[in-house]
Amino acid sequence: MSTKRFSKIVGSGSYIPTVQVKNEHFLNHSFFDPNGQKIETPNAEIIEKFKDITGISERKYAPDDQRNSDLAYLAAKDALESSKIDKESLDYIIVAHNFGDVKPNSTLTNQLPCLAAKVKNLLQIKNPKTIAYDVLFGCPGWIQCMIQANYYIKSGDAQRVMVIGSETLSRVCDPHDRDSMIYSDGAGATILEACETEEASGILAHATRTDTINEAYFLRADISDKADFEGNKNNLFIKMHGRKIYEYAISYVPGVVKEAIDKAGLDIKDIKKILIHQANEKMDEAIAKRLYRLYQERNIPAKIMPMIIQEMGNNSVATVPILYDQIAKDKLEDHKLKKGDYIVFASVGAGMNINSFVYKV
Structure with a gap:
């Protein structure tokens, strides 16, 4: 070979x-x-x-x-x-x-x-x-x-x-x-x-999508919700349509993740961890359920999706690499990676953009 x-x-x-x-x-x-x-x-x-x-x-x-x-x-x-x-x-x-x-x-x-x-x-x-x-x-x-x-x-x-x-x-x-x-x-x-x-390793496949017709301003910059807030004179703040983002994410993130897994020639049963952007715990859980249903699987393995949002909050582009680093350095209890494991990285956010890649440890 x-x-x-x-x-x-x-x-x-x-x-x-x-x-x-x-x-x-x-x-x-x-x-x-x-x-x-x-x-x-x-x-x-x-x-x-x-x-x-x-x-x-x-x-x-x-x-x-x-x-x-x-x-x-x-x-x-x-x-x-x-x-x-x-x-x-x-x-x-x-x-x-x-x-x-x-x-x-x-x-x-x-x-x-x-x-x-x-x-x-x-x-x-x-x-x-x-x-x-x-x-x-x-x-x-x-x-x-x-x-x-x-x-x-x-x-x-x-x-x-x-x-x-x-x-x-x-x-x-x-x-x-x-x-x-x-x-x-x-x-x-x-x-x-x-x-x-000779053997496939590292990043195996990825998938990405961008939706802007109706979704471009789900996250945007705007003035404070308090009309007479002094900060409105010189500032614009991050604003989001939370419900619309939730509905968009659970509707489309599972499909993008599946596309990456399929491109890698794998099945959901091969995946050991899903490292996903963390902005909302319930949203991520809903994404996982819908992803498994795309494979006609009803049972989600325990500890498949490590969560650190409880103490970290949503730090945007940093959530996934911080999560990976904590697992790689054995700082996250009950979550380990070993050689040969297949893991999925995924995120969703402003744009609206979704992406995912499959990685073999």
């Missing part, structure tokens, strides 16, 4: 911010609906319902002295140190995010230079052939960057690619919007490397 070129994850890292924000933090907030009407439901009741739906009991925020690029750098540094890989050997650094660097108390974004260039600078990489650029693709950004990196490697253009997902959503959320309780900060990084082998 002749050898083929595959992309293998040879290193991972993450940075979880130090500021712990529990649900009780929101007890004294004033919440308004999208029409600008004050919500009279007691906050304790709002928070309890929020936790029941999303599973979130706390989230992590970056301290004021850290930028998004700092988080990305710390995750990248962790990946390099834990893998013992020479930073000068990287052919690409690709950073997924949505808002660039955002200072505390302002939603003004700074994307010049791009975050990847800032990370390369912070890592003090001298190699001019380490190409650094960013990708904006909503929450599925890190997975899309992994798909791009795989193309570079399989084409022979690259030997090693670092892919980072980093975000500080806490700085772009409206304090008067109940959805603000979902968002958090964090960063995750992986290093993909070319592997020549």
Whole structure:
């Protein structure tokens, strides 16, 4: 048999911010609906319902002295140190995010230079052939960057690619919007490397879709729900149509995941873990149920879908690489990966975009 070129994850890292924000933090907030009407439901009741739906009991925020690029750098540094890989050997650094660097108390974004260039600078990489650029693709950004990196490697253009997902959503959320309780900060990084082998390994197949006719503005930037909020003068906040996103995700994510599994020549029974973007626990559970039903399977294996949303919240592009790093480093109880396991990565988010890839450990 002749050898083929595959992309293998040879290193991972993450940075979880130090500021712990529990649900009780929101007890004294004033919440308004999208029409600008004050919500009279007691906050304790709002928070309890929020936790029941999303599973979130706390989230992590970056301290004021850290930028998004700092988080990305710390995750990248962790990946390099834990893998013992020479930073000068990287052919690409690709950073997924949505808002660039955002200072505390302002939603003004700074994307010049791009975050990847800032990370390369912070890592003090001298190699001019380490190409650094960013990708904006909503929450599925890190997975899309992994798909791009795989193309570079399989084409022979690259030997090693670092892919980072980093975000500080806490700085772009409206304090008067109940959805603000979902968002958090964090960063995750992986290093993909070319592997020549006869047996299929690494990234095996992927699938992606984008829907914009009716779905483009399910997630958008807009002013606060509180019409006279002082912050409306200079800021736009992340806004979402939660119900529409939920319906879109459970309708289409299962099909995209199945497409990737089918392209890999596998069956759902072959999959050991599903690492999915985490914004809503009940939504992810519904996606899993519908995915298994596409294969006429009613029973979902226990622990197939590791969840960290309970303590992390939704940190967008960072959720999946952080999840992978925690499992790879045995930091997540009852979840392990072993050589030969097939795992699925999947995400859904602004655009609206959905993507997935199948990976053999």
